Amino acid sequence: MEDRREFLKQLGCVAGGAALLAGAPWLSSCTPERIREISGEKARIALIGTGSRGQYHIHNLLLIPHARIVALCDCYEPNLQAAAALCPGAKLYRDYRKLLEDKDIDGVIISTPLGSHAAITLDALSAGKHVFCEKAMARTLDECKAVYDAYRKSDKVLYFCMQRMFDEKYLRGMKLLHDGLIGEIVGMRCHWFRNADWRREVPSPELERQINWRLYKEHSGGLMTELACHQIEVCNLAVGRIPQSISGMGDIVYWKDGREVYDSVNVIYRYADGRKINYESLISNKFNGMEDQILGKKGTMELAKGVYYLEEDNSRSGIECLIDSMKEKVLTSVPLAGPSWRPEVKGQYIPHNIVEGKISVNGGQNMIGVDNDGSDVILSAFCSACITGEKAVNVVEEAYCATVLCLLGNKAMEEQRTILFPEYYKIPYMKF
Amino acid sequence: MTNPQFTYYPGQVFFHGSTGRAMGTKFDALVRGLSESVSSRIWDEICALVRGDEAVFDRYSPESEVFAVNKALEAGTPVRLSEELEQALVQSGRYKELTGGLFDITRRDFSALKLEDHCLSCSDTGTELDFGGFAKGWTLGRIVGLLRREGVVSAFLDFGMSSIYAMGQHPAGAPWQVELRSPYDGTLLDVFCLQDGALSISGNSPSYSAHIVDPRSGEPVRSRRLCSVQCADPLDAEVLSTAAMVCGGKLEIDDTVIKSYEV
Numbered sequence: 054m055e056d057r058r059e060f061l062k063q064l065g066c067v068a069g070g071a072a073l074l075a076g077a078p079w080l081s082s083c084t085p086e087r088i089r090e091i092s093g094e095k096a097r098i099a100l101i102g103t104g105s106r107g108q109y110h111i112h113n114l115l116l117i118p119h120a121r122i123v124a125l126c127d128c129y130e131p132n133l134q135a136a137a138a139l140c141p142g143a144k145l146y147r148d149y150r151k152l153l154e155d156k157d158i159d160g161v162i163i164s165t166p167l168g169s170h171a172a173i174t175l176d177a178l179s180a181g182k183h184v185f186c187e188k189a190m191a192r193t194l195d196e197c198k199a200v201y202d203a204y205r206k207s208d209k210v211l212y213f214c215m216q217r218m219f220d221e222k223y224l225r226g227m228k229l230l231h232d233g234l235i236g237e238i239v240g241m242r243c244h245w246f247r248n249a250d251w252r253r254e255v256p257s258p259e260l261e262r263q264i265n266w267r268l269y270k271e272h273s274g275g276l277m278t279e280l281a282c283h284q285i286e287v288c289n290l291a292v293g294r295i296p297q298s299i300s301g302m303g304d305i306v307y308w309k310d311g312r313e314v315y316d317s318v319n320v321i322y323r324y325a326d327g328r329k330i331n332y333e334s335l336i337s338n339k340f341n342g343m344e345d346q347i348l349g350k351k352g353t354m355e356l357a358k359g360v361y362y363l364e365e366d367n368s369r370s371g372i373e374c375l376i377d378s379m380k381e382k383v384l385t386s387v388p389l390a391g392p393s394w395r396p397e398v399k400g401q402y403i404p405h406n407i408v409e410g411k412i413s414v415n416g417g418q419n420m421i422g423v424d425n426d427g428s429d430v431i432l433s434a435f436c437s438a439c440i441t442g443e444k445a446v447n448v449v450e451e452a453y454c455a456t457v458l459c460l461l462g463n464k465a466m467e468e469q470r471t472i473l474f475p476e477y478y479k480i481p482y483m484k485f
Numbered sequence: 486m487t488n489p490q491f492t493y494y495p496g497q498v499f500f501h502g503s504t505g506r507a508m509g510t511k512f513d514a515l516v517r518g519l520s521e522s523v524s525s526r527i528w529d530e531i532c533a534l535v536r537g538d539e540a541v542f543d544r545y546s547p548e549s550e551v552f553a554v555n556k557a558l559e560a561g562t563p564v565r566l567s568e569e570l571e572q573a574l575v576q577s578g579r580y581k582e583l584t585g586g587l588f589d590i591t592r593r594d595f596s597a598l599k600l601e602d603h604c605l606s607c608s609d610t611g612t613e614l615d616f617g618g619f620a621k622g623w624t625l626g627r628i629v630g631l632l633r634r635e636g637v638v639s640a641f642l643d644f645g646m647s648s649i650y651a652m653g654q655h656p657a658g659a660p661w662q663v664e665l666r667s668p669y670d671g672t673l674l675d676v677f678c679l680q681d682g683a684l685s686i687s688g689n690s691p692s693y694s695a696h697i698v699d700p701r702s703g704e705p706v707r708s709r710r711l712c713s714v715q716c717a718d719p720l721d722a723e724v725l726s727t728a729a730m731v732c733g734g735k736l737e738i739d740d741t742v743i744k745s746y747e748v
Contacts, residue, residue: 372503372513372515376501378655379494379499379655380496382656384655384658386664387662388664388666389646389664390646390647390649390665390675390713392647392668392686392687
């Protein structure tokens with residue numbers, strides 16, 4: 054948690070922090086000022102869905118001073134008991150509706166299969182709870198619209214776990230992009246590759262669809278809603294626009310094991326001005342890992358790695374610095390020593406760090422979550438908002454846009470045609 | 486070796502030679518105090534020396550001697566060694582003794598090799614020679630020897646940032662200074678002052694990790710660590726930095742400064 058604290062301390066406290074906050078107003082619930090305001094108070098949090106992702110959130114919640122876990126709910130007993138062991142004293146529920154009747158709960162965290170996000174979110178808002186739900190927003194376009202409309206009418210806080218919006222390297226990278234570091238953005242390439250079947254062990258055959266819900270369309274939008282959702286959102290933030298048309302191809306190439314969702318997707322999102330997101334995901338080869346790559350006229354940014362490259366790079370290598378110092382006869386220490394230099398694959402491009410100091414890089418292989426990817430920060434912001442009632446600026450809107458685009462990606466692949474963004478699902482936040 | 490480059494700086498009387506790709510990395514030389522014609526000749530000799538050593542030690546190149554030797558060992562056939570490879574093999578055996586088995590060019594059991602009458606054979610057909618943690622230091626030592634024979638007193642030699650030799654002083658009249666930075670986040674880890682001495686760095690980086698193998702277990706070293714070795718001889722530095730990585734930096738050798746950095 055150290056990295057997160059350091060990052061948050063800077064928000065509003067130093068020049069760069071204030072500028073960062075101005076460009077990412079959704080961070081306001083986790084500024085040092087806000088955390089000081091709620092000092093000593095604790096949000097009473099309940100978790101609905103206590104499987105691997107729910108337990109990941111529990112580990113983060115236990116480190117958040119302004120959060121207290123008061124209740125847990127899961128319809129699968131082993132997951133409920135595993136979570137209970139982490140949270141002694143929390144009330145246990147098997148039916149989330151019963152949990153929502155509990156007046157001693159301020160906010161709920163929903164980590165259930167995608168197919169149930171909308172129903173639980175709507176019920177929780179109706180019950181007067183603040184809500185933090187895993188991404189994607191919902192399984193269908195109409196569910197997304199229903200959740201968005203309900204949120205607009207509600208006075209409750211709603212978050213979706215769009216953690217890249219709270220990840221320091223993405224935030225600082227976005228600031229550099231908007232400041233023009235790599236010039237005009239001309240395109241985007243995102244990919245997420247794994248080499249695993251996405252399956253979990255099933256103790257009894259009747260539990261197959263419940264446990265391996267990601268593989269079945271009733272519960273899951275497959276790679277698009279589980280993986281692409283984060284990446285499409287990053288692209289939209291980078292260009293400040295929403296794609297106008299979507300086309301793509303999806304197939305089950307390798308994992309022909311009865312699953313219904315694609316294991317290989319290629320989707321192109323086209324903005325009105327012709328810029329495109331080229332999205333690719335495959336789960337039978339992990340060579341390329343995961344990356345969100347923003348292509349500019351003057352450079353390229355790889356946000357997942359936290360680095361950028363310039364087309365014309367005037368920075369000096371160590372040996373060039375040494376030559377300069379020999380010419381000037383001025384002794385300077387030069388950055389020359391290190392583990393062996395390897396030939397760069399991509400010509401002469403030199404990687405520059407978006408963030409100085411240690412950063413956490415997600416290689417994209419972990420199905421549950423990784424440390425310091427923004428998930429802990431967004432959770433802290435939600436818990437803070439449960440106390441203050443402060444709504445999250447743009448988080449629901451970004452989740453809505455990204456989820457709808459992912460669902461439209463699936464629709465384009467299934468119907469094998471180019472889809473124009475439907476008027477019915479447009480919201481005022483969207484700029485095309 | 487690809488695209489060697491040579492630049493002479495007449496005002497400051499030094500040359501910069503760069504090999505492009507060589508021995509899995511690149512080599513840069515900054516050599517002071519020679520005329521342009523002598524500099525050019527010496528740079529050509531350095532390039533020839535590097536090419537020659539690549540032809541001996543590059544185990545991935547089907548044209549190299551080590552490649553041929555490994556094929557012969559795999560087939561269980563004794564193979565005659567060149568004078569240079571024989572010397573390197575004998576020397577690497579001494580390093581195995583010096584490091585208590587932390588350094589082993591076979592990466593498993595050097596004692597399975599048998600050298601007799603310039604011929605090498607092996608009792609274990611799975612054994613291969615890998616001079617990865619040896620050859621750059623060996624070649625660097627030969628280049629230092631070449632420059633000394635030419636009367637050079639000030640030079641900076643750099644094999645891919647990880648194997649450095651500094652001869653004499655920087656033009657500013659002080660030892661050469663180099664920084665070691667973390668390959669993960671650029672944090673400054675150390676500053677070294679070098680004068681007539683070698684520096685070698687071994688370690689893992691985001692783009693190149695688990696490439697050092699512990700010969701005692703056969704397992705790659707995966708720790709996020711760098712080890713630096715500063716001493717008089719570039720081959721000693723090269724070998725000992727690899728050995729230091731294998732034992733987590735806990736290595737002590739006389740007249741040698743060994744440091745370990747968690748990164």
